[in-house]
Amino acid sequence: MQPQLLCIEKACDYCGAKLEVTAAEVGGEARPHRYACPQCGKDYEVTAAGNPHVRVLKPRTDGKTGSYQQTMF
């Protein structure tokens, strides 16, 4: 049986880094998993069966080195 992988390419809304997110699509119940942009730490969510793995395809493009600040209410 072949493992089924979900593969998403996404640009980070905050820093512009291009990310590749892979996660198992089978082998469990699909539910939202949180992952963070490795370049700035902004939180995202993906619906998959397994924990997502994030790879940076292109570094951030905003020219900053700071981390995304989550706004707490």
Ligand SMILES: [Zn+2]
């Ligand atoms: Zn980012």
